[in-house]
Amino acid sequence: MKNKQVLIMNGPGLSDLSNFNEMGYGHLTLDIVRKKCAETCKIFGLTMDFRQTDDEAELSRFLQDDIEDFDALIINPAGYSHSSSVDFTIYSSAIKMITRQKKPVIEVHISNIFQQGGENTKPIQVPKCEVGFVSGLGIHSYDLAIRAVNKKLRKN
Amino acid sequence: MNIYVINGPNINLLGTREPEIYGKETLKSISKKCIQQGLKDGHEVKFMQSNYEGEIVEWIQNAITEKVDAIVINAAAYTHTSIAIHDALKSYSGFKIELHISNPHLRETFRHVSYISSVVDAIVAGLGADGYSHVIELLTDLQKRYKQKK
Numbered sequence: 001m002k003n004k005q006v007l008i009m010n011g012p013g014l015s016d017l018s019n020f021n022e023m024g025y026g027h028l029t030l031d032i033v034r035k036k037c038a039e040t041c042k043i044f045g046l047t048m049d050f051r052q053t054d055d056e057a058e059l060s061r062f063l064q065d066d067i068e069d070f071d072a073l074i075i076n077p078a079g080y081s082h083s084s085s086v087d088f089t090i091y092s093s094a095i096k097m098i099t100r101q102k103k104p105v106i107e108v109h110i111s112n113i114f115q116q117g118g119e120n121t122k123p124i125q126v127p128k129c130e131v132g133f134v135s136g137l138g139i140h141s142y143d144l145a146i147r148a149v150n151k152k153l154r155k156n
Numbered sequence: 157m158n159i160y161v162i163n164g165p166n167i168n169l170l171g172t173r174e175p176e177i178y179g180k181e182t183l184k185s186i187s188k189k190c191i192q193q194g195l196k197d198g199h200e201v202k203f204m205q206s207n208y209e210g211e212i213v214e215w216i217q218n219a220i221t222e223k224v225d226a227i228v229i230n231a232a233a234y235t236h237t238s239i240a241i242h243d244a245l246k247s248y249s250g251f252k253i254e255l256h257i258s259n260p261h262l263r264e265t266f267r268h269v270s271y272i273s274s275v276v277d278a279i280v281a282g283l284g285a286d287g288y289s290h291v292i293e294l295l296t297d298l299q300k301r302y303k304q305k306k
Contacts, residue, residue, distance in 0.1 A: 123259075128262065131282055133261065135279045136278030147290050
């Protein structure tokens with residue numbers, strides 16, 4: 001049987017993770033996160049594609065077109081509601097579509113986004129859709145999401 | 157590691173209450189899985205549920221005096237109302253995770269406010285009943301990170 005494919009998508013701003021060190025989450029780089037995710041996916045026999053982009057057009061291409069090739073999505077939207085140009089509707093419309101196809105979607109954040117005053121980052125809101133949420137476990141936010149995705153994929 | 161898993165109001169109805177949202181698994185079954193998962197990893201899991209806010213506050217206070225290592229709390233509807241639980245959790249210095257079976261941010265707007273999220277280390281939501289065992293499974297690693305943080 002073909003391995004299940006998981007897209008792990010990191011949104012704009014996540015190329016540099018140095019600020020999480022100051023917040024107490026240890027020394028992290030995107031490459032460290034990628035390696036840890038690859039390790040965990042391997043344990044469960046999942047094939048992973050780990051991506052990051054700062055470009056809005058590319059992000060929507062990944063989420064709206066490329067997602068066809070995947071069975072599940074783990075997404076760190078970072079601070080989409082910062083003053084950045086990233087349009088929230090890219091996330092909400094894509095995620096709505098993906099959950100309608102019954103593909104598991106889990107939103108992850110390295111830090112606890114509610115401890116930062118809450119103004120910068122808000123959870124993705126796609127009413128009535130099924131989206132998991134993990135925030136504040138550091139690199140383990142991804143780890144837990146992968147475990148949850150694996151469980152969900154095996155149930156479907 | 158000593159772990160308290162604290163559950164709030166109506167969680168005792170799991171399995172029969174709005175199964176399209178909360179799933180068909182009963183609290184008893186979740187409790188059993190948590191305790192078993194804990195034993196496998198060398199943790200002692202105490203699994204509790206109450207419909208009374210004050211009782212939940214007292215359990216958190218017990219966790220402080222008994223130096224419990226971690227609290228996993230699904231405060232259910234009290235999440236959105238209880239300053240008393242917020243205060244109690246603030247006084248507890250161990251590792252604490254807020255857990256929800258469904259994702260409150262995708263539901264009614266009155267569930268979008270949490271008095272708990274800002275005083276816990278992490279939030280796990282929308283992973284169904286499996287969220288509990290996933291969290292227990294990762295607690296050893298998580299605790300390690302938390303100790304480094306301190």
